[in-house]
Amino acid sequence: MxxxxxxxxxxxxxxxxxxxxxxxxxxxxxxxxxxxxxxxxxxxxxxxxxxxxxxxxxxxxxxxxxxxxxxxxxxxxxxxxxxxxxxxxxxxxxxxxxxxxxxxxxxxxxxxxxxxxxxxxxxxxxxxxxxxxxxxxxxxxxxxxxxxxxxxxxxxxxxxxxxxxxxxxxxxxxxxxxxxxxxxxxxxxxxxxxxxxxxxxxxxxxxxxxxxxxxxxxxxxxxxxxxxxxxxxxxxxxxxxxxxxxxxxxxxxxxxQGGLEAMKQYNEKKAKILYDFLDGSSLFRGTVVPEDRSLMNVPFVTGSDELDARFIKEAAAQGFVNLKGHRSVGGMRASIYNAMPIEGVEKLVEFMKKFEEENR
Amino acid sequence: MxxxxxxxxxxxxxxxxxxxxxxxxxxxxxxxxxxxxxxxxxxxxxxxxxxxxxxxxxxxxxxxxxxxxxxxxxxxxxxxxxxxxxxxxxxxxxxxxxxxxxxxxxxxxxxxxxxxxxxxxxxxxxxxxxxxxxxxxxxxxxxxxxxxxxxxxxxxxxxxxxxxxxxxxxxxxxxxxxxxxxxxxxxxxxxxxxxxxxxxxxxxxxxxxxxxxxxxxxxxxxxxxxxxxxxxxxxxxxxxxxxxxxxxxxxxxxxxQGGLEAMKQYNEKKAKILYDFLDGSSLFRGTVVPEDRSLMNVPFVTGSDELDARFIKEAAAQGFVNLKGHRSVGGMRASIYNAMPIEGVEKLVEFMKKFEEENR
Ligand SMILES: Cc1ncc(COP(=O)(O)O)c(C=O)c1O
Ligand SMILES: Cc1ncc(COP(=O)(O)O)c(C=O)c1O
Ligand SMILES: [Mg+2]
Ligand SMILES: [Mg+2]
Ligand SMILES: [Mg+2]
Ligand SMILES: [Mg+2]
Structure with a gap:
């Protein structure tokens, strides 16, 4: 691929x-x-x-x-x-x-x-x-x-x-x-x-x-x-x-890229796309209280281990890889470091929307 | 280059x-x-x-x-x-x-x-x-x-x-x-x-x-x-x-390459080319007693700091680089590890011969 x-x-x-x-x-x-x-x-x-x-x-x-x-x-x-x-x-x-x-x-x-x-x-x-x-x-x-x-x-x-x-x-x-x-x-x-x-x-x-x-x-x-x-x-x-x-x-x-001020703006923009989606979603939710959320690591769950596993598998097949959360939290984690382009986050959210529709 | x-x-x-x-x-x-x-x-x-x-x-x-x-x-x-x-x-x-x-x-x-x-x-x-x-x-x-x-x-x-x-x-x-x-x-x-x-x-x-x-x-x-x-x-x-x-x-x-038995033979062959030349040379000499010589690191000197420096400089210009010896020994050191091809040693010796002729 x-x-x-x-x-x-x-x-x-x-x-x-x-x-x-x-x-x-x-x-x-x-x-x-x-x-x-x-x-x-x-x-x-x-x-x-x-x-x-x-x-x-x-x-x-x-x-x-x-x-x-x-x-x-x-x-x-x-x-x-x-x-x-x-x-x-x-x-x-x-x-x-x-x-x-x-x-x-x-x-x-x-x-x-x-x-x-x-x-x-x-x-x-x-x-x-x-x-x-x-x-x-x-x-x-x-x-x-x-x-x-x-x-x-x-x-x-x-x-x-x-x-x-x-x-x-x-x-x-x-x-x-x-x-x-x-x-x-x-x-x-x-x-x-x-x-x-x-x-x-x-x-x-x-x-x-x-x-x-x-x-x-x-x-x-x-x-x-x-x-x-x-x-x-x-x-x-x-x-x-x-x-x-x-x-x-x-x-x-x-x-x-414009230094760390520019990276901060870019990272905030990327993270917002994902957090906004999680907050509006009826299937997925973030696991962290909003005021302490990281810009870099975004853990989320569906609430069902079975759905989590299916999501991770289907996402990987579409080229969104390493979304499995740490065993101590379970669910998913998307790490969206500096080098993750905004398209990666946008496309992930599109995929999550589709998955949500198919699994409601 | x-x-x-x-x-x-x-x-x-x-x-x-x-x-x-x-x-x-x-x-x-x-x-x-x-x-x-x-x-x-x-x-x-x-x-x-x-x-x-x-x-x-x-x-x-x-x-x-x-x-x-x-x-x-x-x-x-x-x-x-x-x-x-x-x-x-x-x-x-x-x-x-x-x-x-x-x-x-x-x-x-x-x-x-x-x-x-x-x-x-x-x-x-x-x-x-x-x-x-x-x-x-x-x-x-x-x-x-x-x-x-x-x-x-x-x-x-x-x-x-x-x-x-x-x-x-x-x-x-x-x-x-x-x-x-x-x-x-x-x-x-x-x-x-x-x-x-x-x-x-x-x-x-x-x-x-x-x-x-x-x-x-x-x-x-x-x-x-x-x-x-x-x-x-x-x-x-x-x-x-x-x-x-x-x-x-x-x-x-x-x-x-044939494993370590083959590497040993190859390394002995490479080192012999250099040590034989050093032993026969009237300008260059190895600094180590023959029976304890390393196959990997070959220090040598001309006896003159000025000639050593000239040799290192001229060698580098010909693409034989990093020949300067450690400051505690002076002179030159050729490290001829596994990945150094035999041609590298042969060509170095050719160059040394030429240098010797030009500087006797
Ligand atoms: C915040 C933090 N600290 C420490 C570590 C441990 O790092 P290392 O594997 O380099 O020891 C990690 C990750 O592995 C980490 O995320
Ligand atoms: C035989 C030997 N031991 C130890 C060292 C030190 O290695 P390091 O720089 O990885 O600490 C070196 C070379 O640098 C070495 O040649
Ligand atoms: Mg939600
Ligand atoms: Mg931690
Ligand atoms: Mg000699
Ligand atoms: Mg030593």
Whole structure:
């Protein structure tokens, strides 16, 4: 078949023109006579790829000068450990648990100190974001941790929690670069790139310079110390070079689309088409309270497991793939990241209408 | 220009037909309508890629059933920490230091217990492999560690050390799949793939099952525990999917070449051309004692920094690139991994002859 509409939650759809460029450059990157995959990470050509990627990311997010950008391996899960190992100076941290990934991070932190769950939405299958305006933030907390967009459950923090002066640390894996953000409000922002930015195998960590210290927990591996990578400009050891190259291409594509302000408008428009349909539909409904709905991940159900299964199957046959919801929510989930074109959402909704008519 | 002869020590040359296939499949992998980069790591299509890669690697190396194969992130450097964190049950390990990478591993291990340097070749810039037939292996050593092929210095263990019954752990990053090996002689074998196997961003660890335990050092991150990845078939979290796919293609390519027995013959033939020339040359000479010479990394010098620099520059202009030696050795280094065709070595030697004539 031709290209499908891929609603995968991650790894996920990438811009077609980026993939085309990568294919064209596969055997010879810009006259170097080699693939980027074959390039020494210490070469001039690769250093330019890395520098450009970093500069474009800084421009897109307006990253202040006192923040470092690190390209790291190990995925988001490795950050679940790196964050406490590097930041838990007083061995206390507060976690707001709004989904499975925040929960995993919270559990990992317990290895390293006192991790407090100061709020949770687990009572209602994480279908909302708790009120975080006046939480019992610990006096001696080294940071307050959130997962800003909850990939599985389709919720998003629309306002950041009141951390009462404590450092804010955020996992933005599934909303990274989907809209502008004020980096200065955070101590650490990190995202696995495999949802909205590039192929799997890398996480980008944006960290305020004063948090990069040698004063880490005893036994922290050199590779899990932020300072190691910050001091070496993400070249302490061989990074995921090809992923940096692909992310760099996506950054340039985002700039061409008009940057993150334009992406936000586009993503809002796309999400509205789907949410409006869900709200009007008598067969389908969204599972998240309207005020906390994610622009990126849209879970929905019919209420019948049998109908859900039939929908997923028939949709796939029409080229709308990876619509199965996470097992903890059931039903369907459409992830509509930056690279999902508006036509994909429009056509999905058309198909849903047809399915609804045929199954009322 | 067209494709160059790329003598980079890593990331390094890949088989051209593998790159061509990857380019062709970039927008649509086998009728899935998507790139492998866009594929959920939980999808059937990706699971097949992973299973195939593992099966082919097992076949190539004749890996016994009681060993697990893990596809991990973080590069070789992360193994420097994972090995002691997972294996140092008695907090004692013996290291044979034959180069910078073994030294780094030795230093990292010191964070976790008593790491003993039981042999070293640092006295002569690591230009040889010490006699390891009767070393003072510690009674309570949890393992003996070697770097089997020393990328920077161009030495290789031709016989494995006598570990006096202790577990052998080997970094094979720069000789991985260059020739057959008897996996059963090792407790753990690992290699960063970016030299002889695939693009950067992954390490393959082959580990005997009884060594995979929950009994790791306190504070070992979940992601740095072998058991985490072994239990989940390398899918505990999102792996470097595209790298697994590329390595899988290289494994198939190796099988087509006749497997590792055939590769060994081919690599010996290639290396002999270069070493024979170096031994006969009055201008160039290899820096390693003949009996410990690597088949993969061939360092050589003229004896004059000025001539070395001129050689590197003129070679690059003729399409022989990345011949500069590591700063700790100086001179030149030709890395002639599996994917370097014999023509590349023949033409390099022709060029060296010409250079010698012009500069006697
Ligand atoms: C928000 C979020 N955090 C963390 C993860 C885990 O990422 P990784 O697989 O890179 O460890 C995911 C998704 O898989 C996610 O959606
Ligand atoms: C033998 C050996 N071990 C370890 C390393 C370090 O690998 P990495 O950059 O993946 O950490 C290298 C090369 O860079 C190497 O050649
Ligand atoms: Mg979630
Ligand atoms: Mg409805
Ligand atoms: Mg070395
Ligand atoms: Mg000579």
């Amino acid at each position: 031709g290209r499908v509409y891929n609603f995968s939650a991650g790894p996920a759809v990438l811009p077609e023109e980026v993939l085309k460029e990568a294919a064209e450059e596969m055997l010879d990157y810009k006259g170097t006579g080699m693939s980027v995959m074959e390039m020494s990470h210490r070469s001039k050509a690769f250093q330019e790829i890395l520098d450009d990627a970093q500069a474009d990311l800084r421009e897109l997010l307006h990253i202040p000068d006192n923040y470092k950008v690190l390209f790291l391996q190990g995925g988001a899960h490795q950050q679940f450990a790196m964050i406490p190992m590097n930041l838990m100076k007083h061995k206390v941290a507060d976690y707001i648990v709004t989904g499975q990934w925040a929960k995993r991070a919270y559990q990992e932190a317990q290895k390293y100190g006192k991790a407090n769950k100061i709020a949770s939405s687990e009572d209602k299958t994480f279908s909302y974001i708790p009120d975080c305006s006046d939480l019992p933030v610990s006096d001696d907390a080294d940071y307050v941790y959130i997962c800003e967009n909850n990939t599985i459950y389709g919720t998003k923090f629309k306002t950041l929690p009141n951390t009462k002066g404590k450092l804010l640390v955020a996992d933005v894996s599934s909303c990274f670069l989907s809209e502008p953000m004020d980096v200065s409000k955070y101590g650490v922002i990190y995202g696995g790139v495999q949802k909205n930015v590039g192929p799997a195998g890398m996480v980008i960590t944006i960290i305020r310079e004063d948090l990069i210290t040698e004063d880490v927990l005893p036994g922290t591996p050199t590779m899990l110390t932020y300072k190691t990578h910050a001091d070496a400009g993400s070249l302490y050891n061989t990074p995921n070079c090809y992923c940096i190259y692909m992310c760099g291409k996506v950054f340039k594509w985002l700039k061409k | 067209g494709r160059v002869y790329n003598f980079s020590a890593g990331p390094a040359v890949l088989p051209e037909e593998v790159l061509k296939e990857a380019a062709e499949e970039m927008l649509d992998y086998k009728g899935t309508g998507m790139s492998v980069m866009e594929m959920s790591h939980r999808s059937k299509a990706f699971q097949e890629i992973l299973d195939d890669a593992q099966a082919d690697l097992r076949e190539l190396l004749h890996i016994p059933d009681n060993y697990k194969v893990l596809f991990l992130q973080g590069g070789a450097h992360q193994q420097f920490a994972m090995i002691p964190m997972n294996l140092m049950k008695h907090k004692v390990a013996d290291y044979i230091v034959t180069g910078q990478w073994a030294k780094r591993a030795y230093q990292e291990a010191q964070k976790y217990g008593k790491a003993n340097k039981i042999a070293s070749s640092e006295d002569k810039t690591f230009s040889y492999i010490p006699d390891c037939s009767d070393l003072p292996v510690s009674d309570d050593a949890d393992y003996v560690y070697i770097c089997e092929n020393n990328t920077i210095y161009g030495t290789k263990f031709k016989t494995l050390p006598n570990t006096k019954g202790k577990l052998l752990v080997a970094d094979v990053s720069s000789c991985f799949l260059s020739e057959p090996m008897d996996v059963s002689k090792y407790g753990v074998i690992y290699g960063g793939v970016q030299k002889n196997v695939g693009p950067a961003g992954m390490v393959i660890t082959i580990i005997r099952e009884d060594l995979i335990t929950e009994d790791v050092l306190p504070g070992t991150p979940t992601m740095l525990t072998y058991k985490t990845h072994a239990d989940a078939g390398s899918l505990y979290n999102t792996p470097n999917c595209y790298c697994i796919y590329m390595c899988g293609k290289v494994f198939k390519w190796l099988k087509k």
